[in-house]
Every structure is written in structure tokens, then in C-alpha cells.
Amino acid sequence: MFSIGDIVTQKSCGVAIISDLLKQELHMGLIGIVINVIKTTQHSYNGIPRDRLVIKWSNGDVEELPEIYLEKV
Numbered sequence: 001m002f003s004i005g006d007i008v009t010q011k012s013c014g015v016a017i018i019s020d021l022l023k024q025e026l027h028m029g030l031i032g033i034v035i036n037v038i039k040t041t042q043h044s045y046n047g048i049p050r051d052r053l054v055i056k057w058s059n060g061d062v063e064e065l066p067e068i069y070l071e072k073v
Helices: 020-025
Strands: 007-010 032-038 052-057 062-066 070-072
Touching: 032 062
Parallel strands: none
Antiparallel strands: 007 032, 007 070, 032 052, 052 062
16 A cells, blocks of 8 residues: 555566567656555456555656556665
């Protein structure tokens, strides 16, 4: 679970090879701070509730993402 004020980054592991341009668009490699936690009714395949997080990235962008794409630093 994430809380407002948590420092996060995009999860770095995966199966896709991503270009540098796409990494930039996806804010990969940046540090962000959770500025809002949106409780949701979405659930994972095993019934665990999944929140959406509003992140302010170190480059100034703000983005809303499901928590599964992020990890605490």
C-alpha cells in the first residue's frame, strides 16, 4: 500500500525492450512523490483491491497510475 508523501519510481523489471524515447514518455528512471491516493473498486485477478496513485515526477509532470506499476524507493 502507498501513502501520500511516499517516494516512488516505475518498476524496472519486465519483459519488453523499450526505446529511450518511450522510457522518457513513461517517466522510467525518474523519482516521484505520491500526491494523492485514489481508492478504487478495481481488483486484481486474486481479489486484492488496487488503488490508483497520482504522482508528481522529478521533471514536474503529474501522472495517475495504478499502484502495480510503481515501487517505493
